[in-house]
Amino acid sequence: xxxxxxxxxxxxxxxxxxxxxxxxxxxxxxxxxxxxxxxxxxxxxxxxxxxxxxxxxxxxxxxxxxxxxxxxxxxxxxxxxxxxxxxxxxxxxxxxxxxxxxxxxxxxxxxxxxxxxxxxxxxxxxxxxxxxxxxxxxxxxxxxxxxxxxxxxxxxxxxxxxxxxxxxxxxxxxxxxxxxxxxxxxxxxxxxxxxxxxxxxxxxxxxxxxxxxxxxxxxxxxxxxxxxxxxxxxxxxxxxxxxxxxxxxxxxxxxxxxxxxxxxxxxxxxxxxxxxxxxxxxxxxxxxxxxxxxxxxxxxxxxxxxxxxx
Ligand SMILES: *[C@@H]1O[C@H](CO)[C@@H](O)[C@H](O)[C@H]1NC(C)=O
Ligand SMILES: *[C@@H]1O[C@H](CO)[C@@H](O)[C@H](O)[C@H]1NC(C)=O
Ligand SMILES: *[C@@H]1O[C@H](CO)[C@@H](O)[C@H](O)[C@H]1NC(C)=O
Ligand SMILES: *[C@@H]1O[C@H](CO)[C@@H](O)[C@H](O)[C@H]1NC(C)=O
Ligand SMILES: *[C@@H]1O[C@H](CO)[C@@H](O)[C@H](O)[C@H]1NC(C)=O
Ligand SMILES: *[C@@H]1O[C@H](CO)[C@@H](O)[C@H](O)[C@H]1NC(C)=O
Ligand SMILES: *[C@@H]1O[C@H](CO)[C@@H](O)[C@H](O)[C@H]1NC(C)=O
Numbered sequence: 001x002x003x004x005x006x007x008x009x010x011x012x013x014x015x016x017x018x019x020x021x022x023x024x025x026x027x028x029x030x031x032x033x034x035x036x037x038x039x040x041x042x043x044x045x046x047x048x049x050x051x052x053x054x055x056x057x058x059x060x061x062x063x064x065x066x067x068x069x070x071x072x073x074x075x076x077x078x079x080x081x082x083x084x085x086x087x088x089x090x091x092x093x094x095x096x097x098x099x100x101x102x103x104x105x106x107x108x109x110x111x112x113x114x115x116x117x118x119x120x121x122x123x124x125x126x127x128x129x130x131x132x133x134x135x136x137x138x139x140x141x142x143x144x145x146x147x148x149x150x151x152x153x154x155x156x157x158x159x160x161x162x163x164x165x166x167x168x169x170x171x172x173x174x175x176x177x178x179x180x181x182x183x184x185x186x187x188x189x190x191x192x193x194x195x196x197x198x199x200x201x202x203x204x205x206x207x208x209x210x211x212x213x214x215x216x217x218x219x220x221x222x223x224x225x226x227x228x229x230x231x232x233x234x235x236x237x238x239x240x241x242x243x244x245x246x247x248x249x250x251x252x253x254x255x256x257x258x259x260x261x262x263x264x265x266x267x268x269x270x271x272x273x274x275x276x277x278x279x280x281x282x283x284x285x286x287x288x289x290x291x292x293x294x295x296x297x298x299x300x301x302x303x304x305x306x307x308x309x310x
Pocket of ligand 4: 166
């Protein structure tokens, strides 16, 4: 008797889930933009609702330019390298070698810290640190010389940071003093905010090509933040190869293969809760072959149900 009931409910469940597609599937956004300006937008990123990976939702906005949105502001995306899983962003409010800007923090949300965070090639230069700063005292070992360069070079080479080089009379001459500075990694900034660090300014250098060469000066370095991101492995390739764009259901955040609207496939509308699109594929897969399989499955369930009752 219990077996019978079990089969009955399994049958009911199968019928209801398979014959009625999720309500939100037909209401979700049908088009995912694949470019913002000249920057391609691919999985796991998305700029429209229901596009890309749900873990990355709301992280990019394509208003005038492409922006990476964090709790500390919007950072202009300069490039995305989908082979290396790297994205380079630039904070327009950050001080660089040529411009000094007001105090500013850098903060990522918890989910961002888990899936997209500054790479180890990104060096944070903390400038004008007070003598009370943790990186001047207890956590001094968090500071390092980046590729043989000392952060003091920023005080001497950059027009923007020369303001920190102060003079004071000493006997009958003057001495030049600069406040403490520190090259450190993102982890230091993540754990201690700029206020705790007690450094009035920061800049970030991508230690890619230029910095590695010991003869370069801070004027030659590239300023910005290189982020490394992880791609959730959910079988997006199958969807992409069938002409779809990987996305998700806005409410349930369940994977959806967003298929082109021009399919000869009005039932599934533009979205396909399976992992690939039909229409473009003629050999195997495709939306209607999946439906056929559902029918087969349904029939099989019905048969086994009848078999158990009789
Ligand atoms: C996108 O981000 C930029 C930079 O933070 C901001 O100025 C703009 O208002 C945002 N646009 C939308 C639609 O959220
Ligand atoms: C450097 O830091 C001190 C506090 O330690 C601050 O009073 C001063 O204004 C800062 N200098 C600049 C140019 O912001
Ligand atoms: C960094 O470089 C400066 C100047 O080249 C040197 O005085 C200092 O000892 C170096 N610090 C470390 C931790 O290597
Ligand atoms: C500070 O400025 C003086 C004069 O411009 C210069 O000789 C000195 O090297 C500078 N100090 C640092 C640490 O940059
Ligand atoms: C002041 O300058 C003179 C000449 O340059 C020098 O002999 C003397 O030692 C200096 N005094 C101090 C206190 O540095
Ligand atoms: C999809 O269905 C149409 C009409 O039923 C059929 O002509 C076509 O061959 C099918 N495509 C696939 C991939 O099964
Ligand atoms: C139908 O589903 C079965 C197992 O669920 C699978 O082995 C088979 O390849 C599927 N057929 C099609 C045409 O997708």
